[in-house]
Amino acid sequence: MKIISWNVNGFRAVLGKGFNEFFEKENADIFCIQETKMLEGQAEFSPEGYYQYWNSALKKGYSGTAIFTKIKPINVTYGIGEEKHDGEGRVITAEYDDFFLVNVYTPNSQRELTRLEYRMEWDEAFRNYLIRLDHIKPVVCCGDMNVAHEEIDIKNPKSNHRNAGFTDEERNQFSAHLKAGFADTFRRLYPDTVRYSWWSYMMKAREKNIGWRIDYFIASERFMEKVKDSLILTDVYGSDHCPVEIITAC
Numbered sequence: 001m002k003i004i005s006w007n008v009n010g011f012r013a014v015l016g017k018g019f020n021e022f023f024e025k026e027n028a029d030i031f032c033i034q035e036t037k038m039l040e041g042q043a044e045f046s047p048e049g050y051y052q053y054w055n056s057a058l059k060k061g062y063s064g065t066a067i068f069t070k071i072k073p074i075n076v077t078y079g080i081g082e083e084k085h086d087g088e089g090r091v092i093t094a095e096y097d098d099f100f101l102v103n104v105y106t107p108n109s110q111r112e113l114t115r116l117e118y119r120m121e122w123d124e125a126f127r128n129y130l131i132r133l134d135h136i137k138p139v140v141c142c143g144d145m146n147v148a149h150e151e152i153d154i155k156n157p158k159s160n161h162r163n164a165g166f167t168d169e170e171r172n173q174f175s176a177h178l179k180a181g182f183a184d185t186f187r188r189l190y191p192d193t194v195r196y197s198w199w200s201y202m203m204k205a206r207e208k209n210i211g212w213r214i215d216y217f218i219a220s221e222r223f224m225e226k227v228k229d230s231l232i233l234t235d236v237y238g239s240d241h242c243p244v245e246i247i248t249a250c
């Protein structure tokens with residue numbers, strides 16, 4: 001099974017930048033997107049053979065997630081079951097026979113860390129949600145998690161310390177996710193590989209590969225035996241993020 005995740009930074013925008021061709025070429029079994037910035041039906045995209053599920057923010061043109069899947073889920077839910085956290089369209093969960101797939105767009109702590117306190121609340125609530133699912137069956141979680149976990153995951157760790165996405169608090173929360181029984185699939189398979197998934201639009205950052213790895217697939221430890229590969233598709237353009245992918249045995 002091939003699963004792809006991509007923060008498209010505006011679905012309507014990326015449709016004009018080769019998204020359709022990439023989607024068709026990759027022929028993924030499941031395709032998750034984050035930061036749709038739209039409501040379902042505001043773009044003409046209905047790929048043949050896929051079921052689609054959308055979770056849009058109450059605020060227009062903001063946040064949002066979607067899943068396109070060839071395999072019809074047993075059940076689909078939206079959010080994490082907490083009203084405080086469920087108004088921004090950040091989570092869709094699709095249940096399959098062997099696992100839960102969670103598509104997430106984690107809140108950004110913002111400049112001057114104005115939303116860091118909320119981000120800490122979100123991380124704890126989201127982790128508890130993953131743990132509850134994991135008690136039922138294994139979890140595969142993908143998306144923009146808005147944190148570079150280790151220094152290897154960011155080009156300039158020293159100058160970015162205390163910037164949103166590389167605070168000690170955010171990194172510790174991601175560590176807590178892993179300690180709760182989940183694995184960072186890419187880092188598990190490629191412990192020493194430097195690869196980024198997001199680059200600023202400023203200062204030719206992508207051209208110079210001054211990036212951050214903030215897009216992930218994390219999976220229940222007991223699911224890792226089924227993960228055959230975990231990839232970061234750095235040669236795919238159209239957003240300030242690139243897609244990430246896993247190949248699984250189920």
